[in-house]
Amino acid sequence: xxxxxxxxxxxxxxxxxxxxxxxxxxxxxxxxxxxxxxxxxxxxxxxxxxxxxxxxxxxxxxxxxxxxxxxxxxxxxxxxxxxxxxxxxxxxxxxxxxxxxxxxxxxxxxxxxxxxxxxxxxxxxxxxxxxxxxxxxxxxxxxxxxxxxxxxxxxxxxxxxxxxxxxxxxxxxxxxxxxxxxxxxxxxxxxxxxxxxxxxxxxxxxxxxxxxxxxxxxxxxxxxxxxxxxxxxxxxxxxxxxxxxxxxxxxxxxxxxxxxxxxxxxxxxxxxxxxxxxxxxxxxxxxxxxxxxxxxxxxxxxxxxxxxxxxxxxxxxxxxxxxxxxxxxxxxxxxxxxxxxxxxxxxxxxxxxxxxxxx
Numbered sequence: 001x002x003x004x005x006x007x008x009x010x011x012x013x014x015x016x017x018x019x020x021x022x023x024x025x026x027x028x029x030x031x032x033x034x035x036x037x038x039x040x041x042x043x044x045x046x047x048x049x050x051x052x053x054x055x056x057x058x059x060x061x062x063x064x065x066x067x068x069x070x071x072x073x074x075x076x077x078x079x080x081x082x083x084x085x086x087x088x089x090x091x092x093x094x095x096x097x098x099x100x101x102x103x104x105x106x107x108x109x110x111x112x113x114x115x116x117x118x119x120x121x122x123x124x125x126x127x128x129x130x131x132x133x134x135x136x137x138x139x140x141x142x143x144x145x146x147x148x149x150x151x152x153x154x155x156x157x158x159x160x161x162x163x164x165x166x167x168x169x170x171x172x173x174x175x176x177x178x179x180x181x182x183x184x185x186x187x188x189x190x191x192x193x194x195x196x197x198x199x200x201x202x203x204x205x206x207x208x209x210x211x212x213x214x215x216x217x218x219x220x221x222x223x224x225x226x227x228x229x230x231x232x233x234x235x236x237x238x239x240x241x242x243x244x245x246x247x248x249x250x251x252x253x254x255x256x257x258x259x260x261x262x263x264x265x266x267x268x269x270x271x272x273x274x275x276x277x278x279x280x281x282x283x284x285x286x287x288x289x290x291x292x293x294x295x296x297x298x299x300x301x302x303x304x305x306x307x308x309x310x311x312x313x314x315x316x317x318x319x320x321x322x323x324x325x326x327x328x329x330x331x332x333x334x335x336x337x338x339x340x341x342x343x344x345x346x347x348x349x350x351x352x353x354x355x356x357x358x359x
Contacts, residue, residue, distance in 0.1 A: 003027040003066065004260060006162075006193060007282055008271035011059040015275035018282075019063050025286055027191075027265045028067040028162070030108060031060065033094055038218035040071035041110065041136065041211060042272050053097065060103035067105040067161065070095065072118075073134040075211035076111050078219050088114075088121040096125055106130025106160065110137055110211075112151065119155040131157035132164070135195055135267075136211055140166035142182050149187075162191040164267060168203060170194055170249035170259075173324040180262040191264035196251040197281060198269055199298025201244060202328070206233045238301065242308060243340035247326070250298055252312060253284045255320040270299040277302065306350055314343040 003024065009031035010016075019026065032040050034053045060068055072091070081087045095118075098104035106129045109115050119126040131152045139145045145163055152159060163183070169176040180192055200207070210225060210233065217223040229235040238244060251259055256266050268285060270277050281297050284290035290297060294312040295305035316322070330336070 001025070002264075004256075004265050005282065005285060006030065006265050006267040008269065008278060009060065009063070009068070010271060010275055010278070011056045012275050013059075015278065016059045016062050018275075018279050022282065022286060023063065023065045026063075026066040028069060028105075029060075029063065030069040030071055031056065032271070033070040033072065033091070033098075038221075039074060039077075039091070040218075041073045041075060041134070041214055053094065057098060057101045057103055060098075061101060068098075068103050069130075069132060070098065070104060070107050072114060073108045073110040073136065074218060075136065075208075075215040077114055077215070081219075082113050082117050085121065088117045092118060092122045092125055095129065096122075099125065099128055104129065106132055106158070108132045108134050110134040115152070115157065116155055119157060123156050126156045127158065129157055130160050131155065132160040132162060135164040135167060136207075138166045138168075139163055140169060140179075142179055142186075145183065146186075160190060162193050162265065164193045164195065165263065167195050167198060167249045170196075170251055171202060171247075171323055171326065173258075173262075173321070176259075177262050192262070193265040193267050194251065194259055194263050195267045195269060196256065196259075196285065197297050197299055199245065199248050199250050199295075199301035201234050201237065202247045202249055204234055210234075234300075235303065238304065242304065242344070243337040244330075245295075245298075245301055245304075245310070246323070246336040246340055247328075247330070248298070248301070252294070252315065252319065253288050253290045253297070254312075254315075254317070256285060256288060258320055270302070273299065273302055307347055309345050309347055310340070311343045315339075 003026055005026050006028045007019070007026060009019070009029040019029070034056050095104060095107070109131055115131055133139060133148050137148065139148065149159060165176070165179070169179065183190070183192060206229070210229070213225045213228065217225055251266070259266065266285065268278070268281055270281060284297055291313045293305055294310040295301055295308060
């Protein structure tokens with residue numbers, strides 16, 4: 001079996017030890033580029049621990065084999081940053097340091113302005129790095145992907161070693177099969193990847209705005225996006241109608257071989273949830289089986305895991321095929337609600353122990 005997982009990297013000894021143990025199954029890993037600005041597309045609910053670039057590089061050097069990608073995938077950056085040569089130089093210096101230590105193969109980007117600014121700032125560095133379009137560029141057609149590759153080539157960055165296909169294709173297996181067949185024929189040197197465990201709404205109407213608010217929060221170091229989502233966003237919808245989780249384009253561990261028939265690798269997310277969450281998720285997808293709470297595997301829906309137990313083992317073997325036939329006309333179909341009610345039960349409320357532990 002060839003390596004088939006793309007997983008987050010965290011510079012924690014316990015987690016790096018775990019990744020080293022399962023390195024044979026890891027195609028690649030992706031990591032946050034430590035910098036004075038938060039440059040990727042995740043907000044930080046908790047304060048970010050002070051980790052040096054040296055510690056990050058040391059951990060990446062221990063993990064031999066998988067390709068390594070730095071995340072520069074914020075939806076946008078403030079114009080002042082893009083027009084400030086010192087800002088792009090500081091990013092390029094960080095990338096160059098990773099290249100010098102042999103722990104960087106490419107970057108994952110979303111804002112093409114940044115990609116061009118980096119290429120203009122150092123054509124030499126750009127020529128050494130793959131530019132991988134973020135899944136949030138929504139690559140959902142052959143024409144869109146081919147156009148993106150042309151634009152990347154014009155910057156001077158190396159072509160991507162992989163394309164992370166739009167999450168919506170997870171629930172349209174016929175379209176996924178057509179796109180994958182064409183791309184494998186036309187672009188045989190590029191791997192195709194799908195994201196397995198995000199767990200947000202299908203075709204989420206808040207997605208583009210949410211990504212923009214995250215970018216703004218990271219620029220201003222002030223996050224209100226979680227409050228938005230609870231009050232007027234997707235978390236409110238899932239709280240009121242939790243059965244809609246089953247419509248989410250997640251891929252269960254039991255179903256990944258169905259997808260690996262069409263694509264080359266499976267991406268897992270959840271780096272802001274910590275090492276324990278990631279170890280549990282990676283273990284499940286490597287085993288292709290999980291007998292616990294499905295919510296313990298899903299990144300965007302993890303906040304519901306203390307409230308609901310969704311028994312993954314009760315979902316049928318043909319779950320992915322069934323959902324791929326969905327016509328999204330939920331008003332006249334009660335399938336997801338009935339199925340959800342049959343495999344889910346509420347969990348008793350938990351009270352956190354906030355007492356200080358004595359030394």
